[in-house]
Amino acid sequence: GYARQFALQPADGPVAVVANNDRALELAARMHDAGIPVDTVIDARREIRAEMIAAMCDRGINLFGGHVVT
Numbered sequence: 001g002y003a004r005q006f007a008l009q010p011a012d013g014p015v016a017v018v019a020n021n022d023r024a025l026e027l028a029a030r031m032h033d034a035g036i037p038v039d040t041v042i043d044a045r046r047e048i049r050a051e052m053i054a055a056m057c058d059r060g061i062n063l064f065g066g067h068v069v070t
Contacts, residue, residue: 014039018069025052032059044068
């Protein structure tokens with residue numbers, strides 16, 4: 001999206017991504033790969049595909065499954 005097309009960064013520091021599907025985790029990976037410091041993904045799902053977990057781990061992104069922001 002905008003980060004790639006317009007070289008925009010949503011914040012000065014690390015960001016957190018709140019998720020409930022694989023597309024949000026893919027977005028977090030793309031943001032990281034574009035140079036946006038994604039620190040954490042908070043995913044409401046209790047079960048997350050192993051590939052998605054690996055993608056976060058490979059990038060050093062903390063992943064909290066089965067959690068929500070309140």
